[in-house]
Amino acid sequence: MLHLRLIVPAARTDDVVRLVESTVGTAHLVVLPGAARDPAGDVVMCDVAREAGDELIRGLRALDLDRTGSIAVEDIDLSLSRRADRAETEAPGEGADAVLWEGLAEATHEESTLSVTYVAFIALATMIAACGVVLDNAILIVGAMAVGPEFGPLAGICTAVVERRPRLALRSAVALLVGFAAALLLTVGFAYLMDGLGLFTRVQLEAERPNTNFIYRPDAFSFVVAVLAGIAGILSLTSAKSGALVGVAISVTTVPAAANAAVAFTYTEYRQAWGSAEQLLLNLLGIALAGTVTLLAQKWLWRKAA
Structure with missing residues (x-):
C-alpha cells in the first residue's frame, strides 16, 4: 500500500475527494479542512493499493494539484486493516508488477x-x-x-x-x-x-x-x-x-x-x-x-x- 498526503486548495477539495473515492483500490480517506498553512488549503490523506497508485497520481496531476498544492507519496511497511486488504484485492493486477512512473x-x-x-x-x-x-x-x-x-x-x-x-x-x-x-x-x-x-x-x-x-x-x-x-x-x-x-x-x-x-x-x-x-x-x-x-x-x- 501507498500513503498519499495531499495539500489541496479549498476550491478543489471536492474534486479531489471524488477522484479518490472513484479510484478502485483506495482506503482510509481523511479530510482535514483548513489544516494546511503553506500552501494554504485542506489536507487530504488516503491509502491506495500500489497497483492503483499510478492512475490516482495521474488524476491528481490532471487537477493541477502538483502546481497548486502538494502530492506526497510514501510506502506503507505495515498496514493492519481489513479495508486495506479489500482495496488491494479490488485493485487490478499485482502490486509487485505495478510501476509508479512518477x-x-x-x-x-x-x-x-x-x-x-x-x-x-x-x-x-x-x-x-x-x-x-x-x-x-x-x-x-x-x-x-x-x-x-x-x-x-x-x-x-x-x-x-x-x-x-x-x-x-x-x-x-x-x-x-x-x-x-x-x-x-x-x-x-x-x-x-x-x-x-x-x-x-x-x-x-x-x-x-x-x-x-x-x-x-x-x-x-x-x-x-x-x-x-x-x-x-x-x-x-x-x-x-x-x-x-x-x-x-x-x-x-x-x-x-x-x-x-x-x-x-x-x-x-x-x-x-x-x-x-x-x-x-x-x-x-x-x-x-x-x-x-x-x-x-x-x-x-x-x-x-x-
Missing part, C-alpha cells in the same frame, strides 16, 4: 544528477578498482563495483527514453559522461602517485592476472551479462526491491574497466586501455538497451492487464 522519474532524477557526492563515489570506486586490477584482487574489484553509482544515470536514461523526458536524458548523460571522465582523470593521477610511492608497478599490470584479466578482454558474455543486469536493475527499481541493485552493481565491469583503462594509460599499455574501453562501452550499452526494453515491456504489459 516515483521512478523522481528516483532516477535524484540518482542521475551530477553532484560532488556522485563524482566522489565514482572516483573512489574507480580508485579502489585500480588497486584491485594491479593487485589482481577480485575482492577489491567486487567492492569497487558495489560502491560505483553509475546505474543511477543509466536508469535515468532508460526512464527518459520511455517517458519522453529530454531534460532527464540530458541530465543523466551529463552525469554519466562527466562522472566517468572525472573518475578516469583522478585515477590516472592516483596511479602516478602510487607508482611514485612504489606501490604500483608496470610489472604488476603486465602480469597474467588470472583473476582480473577479463576486464580488458571483452567478449560476447560481457554484453550478455550487461543485458541481464540491466533487466534486473530496472525490475528492482520499479518493484521497490532496491536490495537487488547491489547484485546488479557487482555483475557488470563498468567501474573496473574504467580503472584498468586509467592505469593502463598511465603505463602506456594502450592495448589494455583500449580493451578496457571496449568493455566499458559494451556494459553501458547493454544496460541501457536492456533497461529501456524492460520499461517498455512493463508499460505494455500493465496496460494490457488493466
Whole structure:
C-alpha cells in the first residue's frame, strides 16, 4: 500500500475527494479542512493499493494539484486493516508488477544528477578498482563495483527514453559522461602517485592476472551479462526491491574497466586501455538497451492487464 498526503486548495477539495473515492483500490480517506498553512488549503490523506497508485497520481496531476498544492507519496511497511486488504484485492493486477512512473522519474532524477557526492563515489570506486586490477584482487574489484553509482544515470536514461523526458536524458548523460571522465582523470593521477610511492608497478599490470584479466578482454558474455543486469536493475527499481541493485552493481565491469583503462594509460599499455574501453562501452550499452526494453515491456504489459 501507498500513503498519499495531499495539500489541496479549498476550491478543489471536492474534486479531489471524488477522484479518490472513484479510484478502485483506495482506503482510509481523511479530510482535514483548513489544516494546511503553506500552501494554504485542506489536507487530504488516503491509502491506495500500489497497483492503483499510478492512475490516482495521474488524476491528481490532471487537477493541477502538483502546481497548486502538494502530492506526497510514501510506502506503507505495515498496514493492519481489513479495508486495506479489500482495496488491494479490488485493485487490478499485482502490486509487485505495478510501476509508479512518477516515483521512478523522481528516483532516477535524484540518482542521475551530477553532484560532488556522485563524482566522489565514482572516483573512489574507480580508485579502489585500480588497486584491485594491479593487485589482481577480485575482492577489491567486487567492492569497487558495489560502491560505483553509475546505474543511477543509466536508469535515468532508460526512464527518459520511455517517458519522453529530454531534460532527464540530458541530465543523466551529463552525469554519466562527466562522472566517468572525472573518475578516469583522478585515477590516472592516483596511479602516478602510487607508482611514485612504489606501490604500483608496470610489472604488476603486465602480469597474467588470472583473476582480473577479463576486464580488458571483452567478449560476447560481457554484453550478455550487461543485458541481464540491466533487466534486473530496472525490475528492482520499479518493484521497490532496491536490495537487488547491489547484485546488479557487482555483475557488470563498468567501474573496473574504467580503472584498468586509467592505469593502463598511465603505463602506456594502450592495448589494455583500449580493451578496457571496449568493455566499458559494451556494459553501458547493454544496460541501457536492456533497461529501456524492460520499461517498455512493463508499460505494455500493465496496460494490457488493466
